[in-house]
Amino acid sequence: MNLMYRSTRDSKNRVTASQAVLQGLSPDGGLFVPESMPVLTKSMEELSGMDYREIAYEVMKLFLTDYTEEELKDCINKAYDSKFDTPEIAPLKKGSEAYYLELFHGSTIAFKDMALSILPHLLTKAAKKNNVKEDIVILTATSGDTGKAALAGFADVPGTKIIVFYPKDGVSSVQEKQMVTQKGDNTYVVGIKGNFDDAQTGVKLMFNDKELADRLKQSGYLFSSANSINIGRLVPQIVYYVYTYATLYKKKQIEPGEKINFIVPTGNFGNILAAYYAKQIGVPVNQLICASNENKVLFDFFQTGRYDKNRPFVLTESPSMDILVSSNLERLIYHIADGDSDKTAQLMKALTTQGVYDITDSMKLNLKGFLGGWASAEETRAAIDREFKESGYVIDTHTAVAASVYHDYVINTKDQTKSVIVSTASPYKFSKSVLEALHTENVPEDDYEQALILKQVSKTVIPNAVEEIRTAPVVHKRVCETAEMQRVVKEILKII
């Protein structure tokens, strides 16, 4: 029997997995969630004997039940291949206080590659399955990393076009270069004069615009999303939590059934939600620790039960976490409301109209197992420096937010549970901030020169992604106001 998905805002809107992948967002504005939670059918003993791809199949088949075994395996094999610079795909390293799960070995050296290298394949298969004749237009807002990872995943995939909006002054210089040098006849990159939330809101408005959808259809196009709200992003992210546990088990670092903590540097709440789903399907988890930077709206939420986005937006050195509306939190809200879609819709409406909502006491009780923490700019830098001094291991600014939060957590709780800090970006992607945190003198302005220093300090190899952008020409130069996003899309698709 097929596992069906329903909207967080209206339980009557039900779709299959492949339809959910195609649609991205439900027509009512809600997010698709599985109607019931599957459980792992293989034991940890069995899983620990499998490689990343095999575990990916064991996990994804539970959630994407209307894909055949052949289709799923084909998607997995196309995604997790030599694009990754290690056959382990998601290696686990031992740091001074915890393990680090390195999710940055894909083509853009950040964790979005884990899901975005497979999404194009899941999507084109879904289109075929559902007899979609239109070309798929991927519309994406990015805080930096999603954009490039999506562009890399979709570039020159037949039957697709991809349009990426990013905050012109809100991403790192490497992130911007990676995007504006993207090859592929079907790729479009647009800088907007606004922040990530503006970009995301603009994209959501287009998704919800019925009239626009009709005009697209007439022109032979169908919108879809590569943002982390798509379950085609979420499901592949569950895989590495299962893989991590299996790896620890295989290396005899944990006893059978021993619970572990995950500390996740969080922005849109997609990565940590995948950890929550991993827990639901049977991975023994003690605490899920949600780490925020100075945009600590989630920390406040876990403290008080009130989500309040009415606050200044802070640009930090962990830009991929500079977010005030964490879209994927809506799924958690739905689950802690015990699947009450009316309640979820009501809270999300309050968020749109007033920018704030409060969850009920019973919902608060259901948040057990989650903890929030946050790190200031100074604490983040200190965490990079501390880890390097203690173990010689260099972490990036996003990972450092989580490392700082974990450091405080251990001091405050004395919790001895084995813990895994999710490492979401390579330090080479944020080399300037990392070198400054390590008190390097006279950090050069040039990205590549920074990489050369980082290579010496960290005794690691410069990733291919950094080598690549040295010489690549800038091919995308569009910049627009937030209010012009829709006009730009029409212009690109030649819809008048």
Ligand SMILES: *Cc1c(COP(=O)(O)O)cnc(C)c1O
């Ligand atoms: C996207 C991103 C995050 C945040 O992940 P979410 O799933 O949005 O919470 C953290 N770190 C890096 C480097 C990222 O690219």
